[in-house]
Amino acid sequence: MNPWRLRLLSQLDALGTVRAVAQAAGLSPSSVSQQLAVLEAETRTQLLERTGRRVRLTSAGLILARRARAILDHMDSVEAELRGFGEEPSGLVRLGAFQSAIHTLAVPAVSRLAQRHPHLDVELLELEPHESLLALRSGEADVVITTTDFDELPLGPDLDLVQLATDPVLLVVPHGHPAAGRGPVDLAACADEPWAFDMPQSYMAGLALRLCRQAGFEPRVVCRFSNYLMTLQHVEAGLSITLLPGLAVDRRYRVTTRELAAPVTRTITAATRRGAPPRAAVHAVLDALRHQPSPPLPDRE
Template identity: 50%
Template structure:
């Protein structure tokens, strides 16, 4: 018996998601069907790939080794299929991009607009996704490119099988309405109402950490996933906030000042490691770097 690529993909999904039930939900299968296919894969591999610990299945050492091989095999199959379909030399076909909000508006949408005329056969699709969501999605093969950000106290996962391409560095800025002066430091905003990104988001957690380091807990009166809504709230004079420079839309009349001490955020394009990116993916990365 030979190793079946579909069953290898199920095994990598199990490694990424942790349970048979999660794999079944992601692939619209029944848990019993997933279990049956993994059992067949064990027969194909002539090895025990999964072991039961209480009510949980976990990868055995052989299972973990096969996952590493499977990722390489599946990447090579993907490259081969696209090459045989005539997609090996030209930037054509789908490119799935996951990115956080300010990167979408400031980097990705302008880049895709520039690419549209030069590469009409390119088929980009985008989804808004925080780095803690987009990196696992990238490693699971659910997107081709993730635009991610990190600061010193919130680094990207180390040791993950991915490579990053630096794109831009920006800073955090305080944002207040035009009827007040931009503050010299965060502590000056301790008594103000705040509007923040959605709870547990990358930006919300970062701003909360910085406020606490400045000696106060911000009084949050509103939360939005949309930076436009946040800026509208500030423009109306009903709240203050902190945003990355990339998120500041000049259509809103607000005052900004760089947060002191300076908090620099590195924005990168993340790609799965192990093989050269397809031309369609590479041309998008190149466009982002030429911002």
């Protein structure tokens, strides 16, 4: 059996559709279908069945897809052992992290790893929390930095979790803004303000909208950015206010942060697949994430 085709089958189990697998793998849907058909021929077993225009895994396909993850993990482990006989962390580790954790947690950890373990390669992937768990389960990531505080993020017994930090959600306003006084802020007082939001369907856009509605108002959104630095620039210019995690507030921007009267704090967590063969490289990445200085808090006036 070809490991690449096994990975496609495992992704189909995790992502649900051939189109989603194609997007993740950078292939056309027809190419994915062709490779899965070849896998069926290699195994001499029907792995897929059509229901209307959709394809789903047969019982045999489900068994192979879920065993495939263990097979691929074991191959990665063997490769790492052959490269370093298991003593020195080596090989490739794919680390997924959401935007605000990349420059505060992931990049410093990867920089230290590059100095300590020259045979270890870390591929850094920007992934929203809900995306990172899918990538972890499908084998597209080996370690992810995610957050575990909200019901829409599907955790389960198949994951091992390591708490890294806590991170408050803050109101961010321009210097001199009326809300820039001292003390926590009631979001209801900001009902008439122009708001900067993350992109629709993103983690922070959903959280900010939920908090505004809990405070009794529908926010007037004047801009949406997928990059927190652009959001901070917009706020700094006096054009909007926003809600951001503390890790996302870059100290180079002249903005003021305020804690919320009803505090919201998220737990930053590293996750790996439970039951995957132990790899020195993965343990080295986890240790680097655990044992690092806490990032500086944003300035408050």
